[in-house]
Amino acid sequence: MPPAAAPADLPRAADPAPAPTGPPLLVLDDVHIRDRAGGRDIVRGVGFELTPGKTVGIVGESGSGKTLTCRAALGILPPHFEVDRGSIAIDGTDIATLTPRQWTDLRGATISAVFQDPASYLNPSIKVGAQIAEVVRVKQGLGRRAARHRALDLMAAVQLRDPELVHGQYPFELSGGMLQRVLIAAAIAAGPRILIADEATTALDVTVQAEILDLLADLRERTGLALVVVSHDLAVVAQLCDEVLVMRDGKVVEQGPTETVLHTPRHAYTRLLIDEHESYGLDRFLAPREAA
Numbered sequence: 571m572p573p574a575a576a577p578a579d580l581p582r583a584a585d586p587a588p589a590p591t592g593p594p595l596l597v598l599d600d601v602h603i604r605d606r607a608g609g610r611d612i613v614r615g616v617g618f619e620l621t622p623g624k625t626v627g628i629v630g631e632s633g634s635g636k637t638l639t640c641r642a643a644l645g646i647l648p649p650h651f652e653v654d655r656g657s658i659a660i661d662g663t664d665i666a667t668l669t670p671r672q673w674t675d676l677r678g679a680t681i682s683a684v685f686q687d688p689a690s691y692l693n694p695s696i697k698v699g700a701q702i703a704e705v706v707r708v709k710q711g712l713g714r715r716a717a718r719h720r721a722l723d724l725m726a727a728v729q730l731r732d733p734e735l736v737h738g739q740y741p742f743e744l745s746g747g748m749l750q751r752v753l754i755a756a757a758i759a760a761g762p763r764i765l766i767a768d769e770a771t772t773a774l775d776v777t778v779q780a781e782i783l784d785l786l787a788d789l790r791e792r793t794g795l796a797l798v799v800v801s802h803d804l805a806v807v808a809q810l811c812d813e814v815l816v817m818r819d820g821k822v823v824e825q826g827p828t829e830t831v832l833h834t835p836r837h838a839y840t841r842l843l844i845d846e847h848e849s850y851g852l853d854r855f856l857a858p859r860e861a862a
């Protein structure tokens with residue numbers, strides 16, 4: 571095991587977001603997720619609180635349960651998985667009590683998500699503007715003309731250059747970064763208060779990734795959106811997150827303020843992740859830590 575990197579070598583987390591402005595929007599308490607087919611708990615004891623304008627990051631190795639945790643919060647676990655211990659509350663409501671109708675109302679309007687591989691979430695044969703407008707029509711009940719205007723506004727809000735042009739383009743005409751902006755526009759169309767970004771920048775090159783992260787930070791600052799950011803990349807977490815959970819094999823091995831976890835990791839696995847990232851430049855987005 572390589573030694574822990576000296577704190578002075580590590581980057582500083584992004585400037586903290588403004589103080590929380592309300593009660594928690596999303597609370598996970600000791601969540602266990604069971605694979606009924608396999609007869610075992612895959613996620614064992616995840617908990618965090620997310621307040622408006624804040625960002626919680628989840629990092630960890632492939633298969634550690636990051637995506638299942640997000641899917642549990644979105645109410646979209648795969649068929650044979652269930653939350654078998656602990657609780658998840660969205661805006662004060664235990665999601666175990668929600669009816670399918672209540673879930674339909676909540677999804678998009680209160681909690682929303684973007685994932686890796688945006689192209690797979692878009693219909694290849696429908697122009698992207700129409701796809702965003704459709705979300706607005708369904709979720710907000712706007713008419714065709716108003717939905718088109720709203721779609722253009724959303725496309726401007728996610729900093730797509732020339733929204734009028736992009737509105738009329740098909741997914742195959744757009745780059746990966748543009749597609750992810752389109753997906754973010756659709757995800758925020760109904761004004762959610764929580765956005766889960768699960769490896770949303772993983773497939774993008776470093777420059778585009780940084781632009782998308784800036785966009786998420788900008789949306790958070792402007793609208794008070796609360797973010798859950800899942801990434802295998804500590805640099806992403808360092809840039810965006812107030813708090814970080816480090817997951818390994820379904821368990822949270824370390825959790826705390828991003829600054830503390832990245833600069834004074836307590837768990838050997840966190841140190842290993844940091845050392846791996848240091849080898850190819852964790853600080854590529856970040857200011858160096860100031861001397862104490």
Ligand SMILES: Nc1ncnc2c1ncn2[C@@H]1O[C@H](COP(=O)(O)OP(=O)(O)OP(=O)(O)O)[C@@H](O)[C@H]1O
Nearest residue numbers: 605612630631632633634635636637638639648802
């Ligand atoms: N639909 C599914 N069917 C069967 N097993 C699944 C399913 N989804 C996840 N799993 C299993 O649950 C475990 C946790 O998966 P999860 O996708 O949450 O991990 P992850 O930390 O998000 O990994 P990655 O970083 O690779 O996305 C893995 O062992 C995975 O094989």
